[in-house]
Amino acid sequence: MALDLDRGYFNDLCEFLGFKPHKAQIEVIDAFFSGERFLGIDAGRRWGKSKLAAAFFVYGLGQQEKKLWLMAPTYDLCGKIWFYLVPWVIKAYGKSAHIKRSSPAKIVMDWDTILEAKSTDHPDSCIGEGLDLIGFDEAATERGGRMLWQQQVRSTLIDRMGQAIFPSTPRGQGWLPEMLETEGAWHKRFPSMTNPHLSREELAQIKKTMDPMVYRQEILAEIVTFAGMVYSMFNSDTHIITKAQADEMTRDWSTVIIVDPGMAKATCIQVVKHSRVFDQDVIVKDYQAAGMLFEDVYRKIMELTPPEGCEAYI
Numbered sequence: 001m002a003l004d005l006d007r008g009y010f011n012d013l014c015e016f017l018g019f020k021p022h023k024a025q026i027e028v029i030d031a032f033f034s035g036e037r038f039l040g041i042d043a044g045r046r047w048g049k050s051k052l053a054a055a056f057f058v059y060g061l062g063q064q065e066k067k068l069w070l071m072a073p074t075y076d077l078c079g080k081i082w083f084y085l086v087p088w089v090i091k092a093y094g095k096s097a098h099i100k101r102s103s104p105a106k107i108v109m110d111w112d113t114i115l116e117a118k119s120t121d122h123p124d125s126c127i128g129e130g131l132d133l134i135g136f137d138e139a140a141t142e143r144g145g146r147m148l149w150q151q152q153v154r155s156t157l158i159d160r161m162g163q164a165i166f167p168s169t170p171r172g173q174g175w176l177p178e179m180l181e182t183e184g185a186w187h188k189r190f191p192s193m194t195n196p197h198l199s200r201e202e203l204a205q206i207k208k209t210m211d212p213m214v215y216r217q218e219i220l221a222e223i224v225t226f227a228g229m230v231y232s233m234f235n236s237d238t239h240i241i242t243k244a245q246a247d248e249m250t251r252d253w254s255t256v257i258i259v260d261p262g263m264a265k266a267t268c269i270q271v272v273k274h275s276r277v278f279d280q281d282v283i284v285k286d287y288q289a290a291g292m293l294f295e296d297v298y299r300k301i302m303e304l305t306p307p308e309g310c311e312a313y314i
Helices: 007-017 023-033 049-061 075-096 145-157 176-182 200-209 212-218 243-249 294-304
Strands: 038-043 067-072 097-100 106-109 114-119 133-136 163-168 186-190 254-260 267-275 280-289
Touching: 007 023, 007 049, 007 075, 023 038, 023 049, 023 163, 023 186, 038 049, 038 176, 049 067, 049 075, 049 114, 049 133, 049 163, 067 075, 075 097, 075 106, 075 114, 133 145, 145 176, 163 176, 176 186, 243 280, 254 294, 267 294, 280 294
Parallel strands: 038 163, 038 186, 067 114, 067 133, 133 163
Antiparallel strands: 097 106, 106 114, 254 267, 267 280
């Protein structure tokens, strides 16, 4: 059932491989070996998320009769982790590991453990049987992530109570933060500068030359929005709260439902809590779906309308 969690052995393996995790990576390792099933890693560029994920996979490949998936939106992105993974597997396990560069790429161990690379641009290829570990690299960039997780991926973790890690640089609010909150995941942000091996001078230069919004996303690993640059003041630490916090904060606020029919594109429906006293709004639900007819939109609006009704439909 899932991976056997032996932190001492993992430390010895990392030492043998020549991988010395930095302090921020150790926070993730601590969470993994404490038994957290879902781990969201919002990391800035060159933080070391691919290398860390590869270390978890090498660890899992050493156990008997385990099934592991390396996932990414494309096979090219799978290659980021694969680049570190293959040399380490050869070093750790030698001829006991059989590396198959077929489609999909696989690593098959003599003790009936297998790792498969999965590209999510073919969602039905992600339907599988019980898994012990999933590493979904750059999951935030997967546009159909919500449906993929619900229809194909989540059920693969049921019978073995498998773990899943999501090392990714943020891409707006998207599906990933919502899913991680729903699953009660361990979720933390790590700016690039928490990797002590990166040049401080280079990071300072990047801050001077990079667009501030891009810098916040790519280096500070913040959740930002670029749509029309309307919310350029948005800060993930300040402006994102938990559902429990939102429920408490907006208990006596009125409700507004905003609908963008989308027509040829996805329909977007937002449930917004509004306070006339504080002149504030809190988005408590964001729903998006393609191909909705007007009667579908109406039914969804009725479903989202609270018992006390709405102040307005926009």
